[in-house]
Amino acid sequence: MSEDNKKIPAWKADFPIKKREAAYVSRKEFIKLITFFSGTLALANVAIPAFNFFKEEKEIGQYFVGLTTDLNVGGMRTFYINEDHRTPYMLIRLAEDKWKVFEQKCTHLSCSVLYNHNEKVIECPCHHGFFNPEDGSVIQGPPPRPLPQLTVVIKEDKIFVTDFVKVTEESHG
Ligand code: FES
Numbered sequence: 001m002s003e004d005n006k007k008i009p010a011w012k013a014d015f016p017i018k019k020r021e022a023a024y025v026s027r028k029e030f031i032k033l034i035t036f037f038s039g040t041l042a043l044a045n046v047a048i049p050a051f052n053f054f055k056e057e058k059e060i061g062q063y064f065v066g067l068t069t070d071l072n073v074g075g076m077r078t079f080y081i082n083e084d085h086r087t088p089y090m091l092i093r094l095a096e097d098k099w100k101v102f103e104q105k106c107t108h109l110s111c112s113v114l115y116n117h118n119e120k121v122i123e124c125p126c127h128h129g130f131f132n133p134e135d136g137s138v139i140q141g142p143p144p145r146p147l148p149q150l151t152v153v154i155k156e157d158k159i160f161v162t163d164f165v166k167v168t169e170e171s172h173g
Pocket of ligand 1: 106107108109110111124125126127128129141142143
């Protein structure tokens with residue numbers, strides 16, 4: 001036995017693995033890997049919008065929000081509907097007899113928006129997005145879509161919200 005073989009442990013002599021060769025990735029393997037990741041990304045790009053398109057809009061029914069005496073003109077309060085604590089909504093009293101309800105999540109990156117009665121805008125503090133409190137449309141900034149709006153129904157002194165207002169419909173006061 002040579003001097004070199006004496007230094008190498010028996011298990012290493014039996015399974016001689018060279019680190020450089022073990023870490024080597026052939027061009028074919030690399031292309032397979034890239035193709036797999038690209039394919040997965042391409043599939044996600046199609047699947048996610050398709051999922052959102054076919055996702056059913058939740059039925060809200062008629063949900064009691066509060067009393068008209070709870071809020072002064074220019075006031076705002078947030079609430080959740082039923083057990084869904086993922087989507088906050090904001091009730092705004094624009095005038096004595098004008099109420100609006102919008103989702104409180106900015107359509108840009110979901111920051112919480114707030115109503116500014118002095119400026120008569122709904123503003124997003126994250127990237128200075130501004131929405132129109134009349135219909136939720138984007139006035140300025142990066143938000144790509146209007147704030148989803150719910151229909152407000154006042155019965156005597158009780159405030160209820162019902163379904164989402166379609167973007168093309170007139171705003172409900
Ligand atoms: S998250 Fe609202 S403007 Fe960016």
